[in-house]
Amino acid sequence: xxxxxxxxxxxxxxxxxxxxxxxxxxxxxxxxxxxxxxxxxxxxxxxxxxxxxxxxxxxxxxxxxxxxxxxxxxxxxxxxxxxxxxxxxxxxxxxxxxxxxxxxxxxxxxxxxxxxxxxxxxxxxxxxxxxxxxxxxxxxxxxxxxxxxxxxxxxxxxxxxxxxxxxxxxxxxxxxxxxxxxxxxxxxxxxxxxx
Numbered sequence: 001x002x003x004x005x006x007x008x009x010x011x012x013x014x015x016x017x018x019x020x021x022x023x024x025x026x027x028x029x030x031x032x033x034x035x036x037x038x039x040x041x042x043x044x045x046x047x048x049x050x051x052x053x054x055x056x057x058x059x060x061x062x063x064x065x066x067x068x069x070x071x072x073x074x075x076x077x078x079x080x081x082x083x084x085x086x087x088x089x090x091x092x093x094x095x096x097x098x099x100x101x102x103x104x105x106x107x108x109x110x111x112x113x114x115x116x117x118x119x120x121x122x123x124x125x126x127x128x129x130x131x132x133x134x135x136x137x138x139x140x141x142x143x144x145x146x147x148x149x150x151x152x153x154x155x156x157x158x159x160x161x162x163x164x165x166x167x168x169x170x171x172x173x174x175x176x177x178x179x180x181x182x183x184x185x186x187x188x189x190x191x192x193x194x195x
Contacts, residue, residue, distance in 0.1 A: 066163035074107030
């Protein structure tokens, strides 16, 4: 059993490293190609009119993906906390379950705050990502731990942070564009950002 698990971990790490080494340059290449194509296509054309339905759909997708990152991350870290506490024999089942509740509670708080205060949640997730990086530097994480933390904690938190921020910004733009009194939309938007 131990040999099979060790083999799986080694093969998984090799595949993950190869995927990372191929995926990152590929992603940057796709982004660069997209930027070049959008500049070529945008110059002679008049921008297409974005409909209200398209805007609402994009806002819904951004918020949904941000919340999905938070939920999946919380479930992963709850399972990892339970498995770590239980398998290392440092605690019993009750303590391991209580330890697994902590990431779920953090997810619940993040989702509740993100439902009403998206910018605050975005800033909180950004600060949490920086705290994890500081934690890793202070405790001198090994390369494998950095990989796990980057792919399973730092990356999803930064992605959710960016999506929460973009959703709030686009929500305000949507409210200004489709308000019943467009001449007052800017005043209401300015007042809500000050609060």
